[in-house]
Amino acid sequence: DVKVTQSSRYLVKRTGEKVFLECVQDMDHENMFWYRQDPGLGLRLIYFSYDVKMKEKGDIPEGYSVSREKKERFSLILESASTNQTSMYLCASSLPKTGYNTEAFFGQGTRLTVV
C-alpha cells in the first residue's frame, strides 16, 4: 500500500517558535508538495519540490521554507510561527506529470495551532 506519512497529527506551538513539519513517502516519487487547507479557501500550494534539493514556490510561500535532502523526505519550516499560520497542513507526492495520468497521494495532515 502506498504511503505518505506526516510526522504529527496535531501540534501546538508558540508564536515566534521555529516549527518543522516532516513528510516521508515510500513510493520513490519525484514530486512532493506542501499545501495548507483552510475553510472556505480549499487547498493552497505553499511549496513543492520536483527533485532532491530542487524546490519551487507555490501560491503562498511567505513565512515558509522547505528542505529536501533525500528523495523520500520533504520538510516544511515555519521560520517564526505566527497565529495566522494556524491551519491544516497536507503533504502530497506524485510521479512527474502530476496533471495527466498520475495520481497525487496525500498524507493524513498535521493540524497546527499557533498560540
Next chain:
Amino acid sequence: GNSVTQMEGPVTLSEEAFLTINCTYTATGYPSLFWYVQYPGEGLQLLLKATKADDKGSNKGFEATYRKETTSFHLEKGSVQVSDSAVYFCALSDRTNFGNEKLTFGTGTRLTIIP
C-alpha cells in the same frame, strides 16, 4: 493561471438522494480534471479523473464528464449513502511559473448524508 470554481456547501441530503456538486474551471490549454475526496480525519484521495474532453470518470458510483464547451466537471451520484459523507474537492492540472506541473484545487464542498 488556471482556476477552479466549486459549488459552495455545505450540502445535506437524505440517504438514497441524487447528488450533484458543480465544478467549473478556467484554463488555458486542455487540463486534466479530478475529483478528490477527504473523509473525516483523513488526507485527500483520488475519487475519479478525466484527461480529455468528453471523457467520463467514474468510481464508487460517482461520475463526472469533462465538458469543454461549458468548462465544467460536475460530480454526480444516483443514490448517496451515509458513508459518502466527506469533503469533495474539484481540481485541475496546472503549470507553475517555471513550467512544472501541479494541481490547483477548488474550495471544497462538505457533504453530509443523513439516514
